[in-house]
Amino acid sequence: MKLGIIRGSSSTRGNTDGILNWLLPFIKGNYQIAGPGIAPYPTELLIDQYLPAMVTKYPPQVKPWADFVRSCQGFIVVTPEYNNGYPGYLKMAMDHLFPEWKSKPVFIISFGGRGGAQCYEQLTKVLAGGLKMDVIDGIRISVPTKYIAGSTKIKGDEPFVTEHSESLKSAVSKLLLSRPFEQ
Ligand SMILES: Cc1cc2nc3c(=O)[nH]c(=O)nc-3n(C[C@H](O)[C@H](O)[C@H](O)COP(=O)(O)O)c2cc1C
Numbered sequence: 001m002k003l004g005i006i007r008g009s010s011s012t013r014g015n016t017d018g019i020l021n022w023l024l025p026f027i028k029g030n031y032q033i034a035g036p037g038i039a040p041y042p043t044e045l046l047i048d049q050y051l052p053a054m055v056t057k058y059p060p061q062v063k064p065w066a067d068f069v070r071s072c073q074g075f076i077v078v079t080p081e082y083n084n085g086y087p088g089y090l091k092m093a094m095d096h097l098f099p100e101w102k103s104k105p106v107f108i109i110s111f112g113g114r115g116g117a118q119c120y121e122q123l124t125k126v127l128a129g130g131l132k133m134d135v136i137d138g139i140r141i142s143v144p145t146k147y148i149a150g151s152t153k154i155k156g157d158e159p160f161v162t163e164h165s166e167s168l169k170s171a172v173s174k175l176l177l178s179r180p181f182e183q
Pocket residue numbers: 009010011013014015016017080081082083084085111112113114115116147148
């Protein structure tokens with residue numbers, strides 16, 4: 001029984017790690033992180049081999065991802081905004097599955113120059129409307145330019161991050177309460 005933390009960014013030296021430093025202490029119980037470069041996130045494009053909405057057996061390359069998503073009771077998606085949307089990796093990974101997402105609670109933490117607002121909006125539409133997930137809440141973190149364009153990266157204790165701590169706390173409670181959650 002676990003919570004899946006899904007990273008949208010493929011960078012291991014960027015701002016997502018700092019946001020996770022802030023996020024993870026709020027999560028009690030089991031969690032597993034997945035994302036580009038972190039198994040079992042899919043690395044190949046295989047949707048041409050089956051129709052996820054009607055799948056009876058996943059190809060072996062997709063099965064670990066399907067097993068992972070099936071085993072999670074809820075999700076937190078942590079993602080930067082890319083070109084007014086969300087990263088393509090994230091869409092690719094989500095599109096490889098279908099029944100595994102349905103009705104599961106999820107909340108979104110988007111970040112970017114203006115809180116990743118467009119990424120947030122698009123992702124909400126896809127998760128709620130497309131994948132039929134229960135989007136329970138979300139946080140948009142507005143990141144100052146020096147953290148985006150410069151070498152300074154988020155550590156997790158910056159006021160523009162921690163100002164969202166109360167919202168995060170209540171979102172995590174909702175997430176854990178929305179399904180029986182074993183710790
Ligand atoms: C391809 C690309 C497109 C981006 N487009 C946007 C954007 O539209 N809006 C925005 O606020 N930030 C944009 N950014 C900045 C990212 O939000 C920022 O670099 C963020 O820190 C990336 O997350 P990471 O550091 O964890 O990889 C873009 C970055 C990349 C690499």
